[in-house]
Amino acid sequence: MSENHVVTVENLNKFYGKRQVLKDVSFYIDKNEIVGFIGPNGAGKSTTMKCMCNLIFPDSGTIRICGYDILKERDKALSCQAALIESPGLYMDMSGKENIKLIAKMRKVPDARVNELIEFTGLDKKINLKVGKYSMGMKQRLGLAIALLSKPRFIILDEPTNGLDPTGIIDLRNTLHNLVKEEKLSILFSSHQLGEIEKLANRIICINNGRIIDTPQALDGSMHYILQLSDAVKAKNIFAKRIKEDKIELIGSDSIKVIIDDQPVLSQSLKEILDEDITLLDINKMELDIESIYKEVYGDHHE
Numbered sequence: 001m002s003e004n005h006v007v008t009v010e011n012l013n014k015f016y017g018k019r020q021v022l023k024d025v026s027f028y029i030d031k032n033e034i035v036g037f038i039g040p041n042g043a044g045k046s047t048t049m050k051c052m053c054n055l056i057f058p059d060s061g062t063i064r065i066c067g068y069d070i071l072k073e074r075d076k077a078l079s080c081q082a083a084l085i086e087s088p089g090l091y092m093d094m095s096g097k098e099n100i101k102l103i104a105k106m107r108k109v110p111d112a113r114v115n116e117l118i119e120f121t122g123l124d125k126k127i128n129l130k131v132g133k134y135s136m137g138m139k140q141r142l143g144l145a146i147a148l149l150s151k152p153r154f155i156i157l158d159e160p161t162n163g164l165d166p167t168g169i170i171d172l173r174n175t176l177h178n179l180v181k182e183e184k185l186s187i188l189f190s191s192h193q194l195g196e197i198e199k200l201a202n203r204i205i206c207i208n209n210g211r212i213i214d215t216p217q218a219l220d221g222s223m224h225y226i227l228q229l230s231d232a233v234k235a236k237n238i239f240a241k242r243i244k245e246d247k248i249e250l251i252g253s254d255s256i257k258v259i260i261d262d263q264p265v266l267s268q269s270l271k272e273i274l275d276e277d278i279t280l281l282d283i284n285k286m287e288l289d290i291e292s293i294y295k296e297v298y299g300d301h302h303e
């Protein structure tokens with residue numbers, strides 16, 4: 001296991017009766033990563049996530065959270081993670097604050113952390129209202145605050161944008177980005193909202209018919225750049241010292257396309273290009289077009 005891996009899933013297999021719904025599922029999640037889990041209905045996203053939360057058991061395979069095997073060192077593994085799967089288990093006839101305090105008491109969470117998370121909900125005075133009166137977005141913020149009580153290193157969110165209005169989605173996105181920065185955690189979330197995945201995730205894991213699909217290059221966290229220069233051939237050779245040839249493409253005499261997953265490689269190469277007196281005319285970072293990639297991976301046929 002790499003030091004950077006917060007989660008490793010290896011060769012997970014799961015049957016429902018005779019039907020195999022997970023087939024040798026393997027992947028990892030690194031520190032401070034937000035990973036989107038995508039795939040058509042019935043692909044196996046929830047089943048994988050439920051195995052990772054120990055809610056259901058795989059027939060074979062291993063899951064390690066912060067290095068702890070979820071079956072053999074269950075308590076330690078689960079203490080490093082939190083999950084919001086389906087709707088958060090909240091008590092509707094209690095207030096938001098009472099919900100937080102109840103769970104905090106069970107988990108022996110210090111008051112300072114409880115107050116920090118009450119603030120985090122952003123619910124203000126509404127924290128004293130009964131949860132039954134909350135909107136989806138409010139319930140979700142509360143659920144997330146409760147999930148964070150015990151300072152997890154990793155959180156799993158199953159379709160967190162479901163039922164949220166556009167403001168709620170933007171709010172959730174900002175919250176999750178801030179969480180990764182401030183709490184230094186990693187997130188795995190599933191979603192069907194491709195636009196959202198694109199804005200939220202650093203990396204994507206694709207699943208179809210129970211099997212992980214090779215992640216297209218464009219989704220593996222690397223960035224595509226188009227550079228316009230006075231001498232594209234010379235620039236191509238400079239990049240070739242640091243990245244594989246198949247990640248550099250000459251487009252005409254004055255442009256190259258490069259795929260880079262390491263920022264220092266880009267800056268070192270650009271420095272050398274300028275040192276060689278090649279004029280850099282333009283540089284454009286290409287946005288991920290997740291919709292066309294999704295079509296390319298899954299086509300129109302859902303198994």
Ligand SMILES: Nc1ncnc2c1ncn2[C@@H]1O[C@H](COP(=O)(O)OP(=O)(O)OP(=O)(O)O)[C@@H](O)[C@H]1O
Binds near residue numbers: 039041042
């Ligand atoms: N308790 C169960 N018993 C039998 N089959 C199940 C059970 N739960 C899920 N399945 C089947 O396992 C397969 C994977 O389902 P899963 O819920 O993991 O997919 P998903 O990718 O999360 O789909 P969705 O995007 O629709 O939520 C589906 O074919 C589903 O019908």
